[in-house]
Amino acid sequence: MTKQRTVTTDLSAGRQESPSNAKFSWELAYIDLQPKTATILKDARVKPDQLRAMADGEVLAIPGVTDAMLEEIRAHYQAGLVDEVKDIKKEDETKKHDKKQAVAEAADNALPAKSVSTSPRMKYPRHLHGRSALYKSKLGKLGDKTYTIANAVSLLKTISYSRMKTVELHLTAKDTGLRGEIKLPFSVGKEIKVAIFSPELLETIKSGKFDFDILLATPADMPKVAPLAKILGPRGLMPNPKNNTVVDNPVKRAEELKAGATLAYKTEPKAPLIHLSVGNLNQTDDELAGNIKAILNGIGVTRLKNATLKSTMSPGIKLDINL
Structure with a gap:
């Protein structure tokens, strides 16, 4: 049985009233x-x-x-x-x-009060309070001038205060797209883990559990390596002929890389900047200076605008690149 919708007319009030869920009808209006x-x-x-x-x-x-x-x-x-x-x-x-x-x-008042960190890094964030007093004191020793490579290396050891000992060289090139390799006279103080592609390594890479820094492959291996691009590409580990990780003799190439005598460089994709590790503070001044000179000569000072030497967290020292 179909339910009929009713509409009540209140003539005394002069208005028609309908249920809230009733659909408006022009036939019943006015x-x-x-x-x-x-x-x-x-x-x-x-x-x-x-x-x-x-x-x-x-x-x-x-x-x-x-x-x-x-x-x-x-x-x-x-x-x-x-x-x-x-x-x-x-x-x-x-x-x-x-x-x-x-x-x-x-509800907020009922929650326990949040603990506030007493760490100086949280208490005095850099974006609000700037650099630390220690950093500023080290920076004050540099002044606004450039240094020779020998003087810069010696000075760097006096202004470095972090437990991390990596020595960094930051270069500003005149153009993007620079890349290549440089043979260094001394080690960069870092052990490089080099892997050579094999069927066994293929399964390890697919699982995502690997810890090598460089992957080498032969040209014949590349069809098997190509499906791994989604895993290796974002980590910068995809073998590429341009950086000499696709070679005919990967064993020899691995020995060269493990010796730390070869350093690959390239500019950022959208900026003419090159960032390199040239050694650590435990090395002698001559070793660090020798690596820096080899890098500047290998890239070519005419292709560079400026260079800055620093260690982890230290102020940067401007280098005189006119060798």
Whole structure:
């Protein structure tokens, strides 16, 4: 049996009321008005709620509506009722918002206080307080000048204060796209883990559990290595003929790399910057200076704008690259 939707007409109030879930019907609209008035409003497609929100001048602007009809309309559909409903709804929403905010504040107050770190790094973040006093004191020893390689290496050992002993050389080139290899006279003080591609290593790479720094392969191996590009590429380990990791004799190449006598360099993809590790502070001044000179000569000072020498966390020392 189909349920019939009922609509109640309150003639004394001059308005029709329908259930909140009832769909609006033009056939049932304005049954409390004269047929001619109702027809004009229906033809203009003005709903009762819209009518209540309209000013008298807007109602008279509807084609066919006369002053007499306006009086009849206003007797049943008084202006301003919609605004009153909106104000009531707005007030209810404000009360709900205030209640939620009060509940949230009560929940926050109930939580235990968060512990605050006493670490100087957290207490005095660099972006708010700048460099540490120790760093500034070391920087003050440098001044705004350039140093010869020998003097820079000697000075670097006096201003370095980190437990990390890596010596870094940062170069600004005139163009991007520079890459190559340089044979260094001394070790860079770092043990390089070199792996040679094999079927056994293939499965290890697929598992993602490997710890080598360089992967070598022969040209014949590359079809097998290519599917691993998604794993090796993001880590900078994909063999490439341009950096001499695709070679005919990978065993010989691995011995050269493990000896630390060969250093690969290249600029950043979108900036003419080169970052290299040239040794560590435990090496002699002559060894560090020898590696730096070999790098500058290998790249070519005419292709460089400037060079900065530093160790981990130390201030940078500007180098005189006019060898």
